[in-house]
Every structure is written in C-alpha cells, then in structure tokens.
C-alpha cells in the first residue's frame with residue numbers, strides 16, 4: 001500500500017482533486033466512468049498543441065516530422081505497456097467502443113449464418129450491441145454465458161456453449177457494473193481449443209494492473225485512455241498481427257491507403273490500414289504519457305493500494321444493515337456496487353453529491369446484467385490510485401447518516 005507521503009505526492013499531481021464541490025472537498029469515487037488526469041498528461045496535451053502541432057505522416061516539414069515522431073513514439077510506448085509483440089499491433093481508436101465496433105464490422109465478411117458468437121451476462125453495452133448488429137447483418141447467433149449466484153461467470157455453462165460453430169468469444173476482463181474479475185485466462189484457453197477468436201474488453205482492467213497481451217493469448221484486447229488517467233477520445237485496439245492482417249479495412253479515407261485510382265485502391269499496412277483520416281494525435285501522445293506515468297510507479301504497489309482500499313470499502317458496506325452488496329465474486333476489482341433497502345439509488349447518489357462525494361447510480365450501461373440480477377440499477381463506488389482511506393471513511397459516514405434520512 002502507498003504510504004501517506006507517497007499518496008499525498010500522488011494526489012498533488014491531480015489538480016482536480018483539490019477542489020470543493022458543494023462546499024465539501026471533492027471525493028471522487030466514479031473512476032470506472034472516467035478517471036482524473038495527472039498534470040503530466042495535461043502538459044503533454046498542451047505541449048503538443050503549443051509546440052509541435054502539425055498533421056502526421058504527410059508533410060516533409062520539421063513540425064510534421066516532430067509530430068509524427070511523437071505520435072509513433074506513443075505507439076511504441078503503448079506496445080511496451082501491454083507487451084505487444086510489435087507496434088504494428090497497436091491501432092489507435094476513439095476508445096473501447098470504437099475498437100469493438102471496428103472488429104465487429106471487419107468480421108462481417110468472415111462470419112456466416114449459423115456461426116456463433118459468445119459473450120457473457122456481465123458485459124457493458126459496448127460489448128453487446130456491436131455483436132448483435134453483426135449477428136443481424138450475417139445471420140450469426142449470439143450466445144450468452146450465464147452467471148453463478150456469486151456473479152462469477154458459469155464456466156461449466158461456457159464449456160457447453162463452446163463448439164466448432166463458435167467463431168468469436170468476447171468478454172470483459174472486469175465488469176464495470178459490479179467489479180467481477182473474469183477468469184479470462186481460462187476463458188481464452190477454452191475458446192482456443194475450439195479455434196475461436198477471442199476479444200477481451202479491458203476497459204476496466206487496464207488501469208488496475210499490468211496487462212500482458214502475449215501472455216494472455218487472446219486475439220484482441222481493447223481499452224479506453226480516459227479510464228487509465230489519459231484523455232477522452234483515444235483508446236487502443238491491440239490485435240495479434242496475424243489476426244489483424246486477416247481482416248479487411250473498416251473505414252476508408254486518407255492514411256489507410258497505399259494507392260488510389262478510380263479503377264482500384266490498394267490498402268496500407270498495419271497499423272495504418274485501420275487508421276483512416278487524421279488521428280487524435282494529442283490524444284495518443286498524452287495517453288502514452290499516462291502510461292509512462294503509471295509505469296514510473298511500482299504497479300504492484302498501486303494495485304495493492306487499490307485492492308486494500310476496495311476490501312476496506314466492501315467490509316464497511318457489509319456492516320451496514322440497510323446496504324446490500326451486489327455479488328460475491330471470487331475476485332473483485334476496481335469497485336463495488338450496492339443498493340440501500342427502501343431507498344432510490346438516485347436519491348442516495350444526489351444526497352452524497354451534496355457532500356462532495358461523486359458516485360455513479362443507475363444501470364451502468366449493463367441493462368442485461370441488471371435484468372439478470374432483477375435490479376433496476378445500483379450505486380457504484382469505483383476507486384483509483386489516488387483514493388484514500390480517509391475518503392472512504394467520510395463516504396461511509398455520509399452513507400450512514402443517509403440511512404436515517406431516507
């Protein structure tokens with residue numbers, strides 16, 4: 001766990017945290033929605049626009065060369081960050097949602113009617129709807145892995161769903177709505193035995209521990225910059241070179257082509273084949289800065305800090321008679337969801353906000369999960385490296401007081 005001095009130093013790098021909200025110090029517990037940004041990331045955005053703004057890969061002038069070099073250097077940093085085999089495997093996207101849509105669209109021609117795509121009950125809408133749309137386009141069938149009462153994925157049921165018809169398995173590394181960590185190593189190994197491709201939605205994992213895509217053995221791993229201390233509007237599709245090369249391009253335009261004539265167009269190589277148009281240059285550069293920011297710490301210490309804080313939060317919530325925690329998975333990360341008996345989630349959220357405490361209420365873009373749990377929504381507390389035990393104490397005290405009010 002981080003000691004007090006380290007934590008104070010770390011918090012000072014996030015200027016937004018020192019503000020007052022509703023006359024209280026901000027306690028930001030909505031990190032699964034988006035995390036705050038450290039000064040070095042803000043500076044990286046500023047420096048790019050102030051000093052080297054130019055379009056990439058196109059011009060022969062000095063600024064463009066500098067912008068291109070910073071942009072491609074960011075790709076190298078990202079490749080190292082997730083241990084990709086090559087920078088060619090890093091495709092910049094707008095975020096997790098766009099990365100999943102990219103793959104779903106590119107698979108249109110290789111999926112046949114009757115092929116099967118497996119997802120889980122725990123998925124965010126971003127890892128459901130693109131597959132439904134792919135199924136509608138192709139006649140493929142979407143199969144859903146059910147959950148055990150603990151909210152862990154039912155691996156026995158998953159084994160039964162897998163067959164030689166399975167073409168793709170797409171599951172989240174960590175559930176954004178209730179924090180369940182999925183046994184993705186096992187999920188990937190089993191899928192590979194049937195020859196299916198595997199996409200892992202890493203949106204809620206990437207900020208919390210080191211991800212090694214080669215060790216995982218999946219085909220695609222996707223995540224968003226803004227949930228890991230980077231800016232909005234940038235994210236990553238990592239794909240095995242071989243798997244990416246098998247796909248046709250998605251969007252057409254500049255950058256993704258080698259030659260264009262009215263008679264015929266030939267396409268660029270990886271990664272540019274999937275990056276049509278002017279990219280989010282400042283986004284890529286500053287996301288890479290968020291990655292170097294994270295790796296400047298011992299990531300195991302950061303992970304231990306978050307895990308301890310999450311265990312502390314969960315234990316406090318368990319002691320409150322009117323609070324029901326949702327799920328009891330083998331491994332929970334990032335956050336915990338709960339409801340308060342006889343109280344509306346949104347009332348709890350609003351009253352906490354009056355004390356400067358930011359939590360998320362609602363279905364968390366996981367309506368099928370909520371339906372399976374027979375809930376309309378939950379209250380979710382989600383943590384980041386800068387959260388403190390004192391913040392959790394304040395939150396729990398406020399929640400206790402609310403119980404008497406509502």
Ligand SMILES: Cc1ncc(COP(=O)(O)O)c(C=O)c1O
Pocket residue numbers: 032033094095096097098124126127172174175176201203204224
């Ligand atoms: C598990 C998961 N997948 C996908 C997404 C979509 O991410 P984005 O909106 O950044 O594209 C989110 C966002 O909350 C998420 O938590």
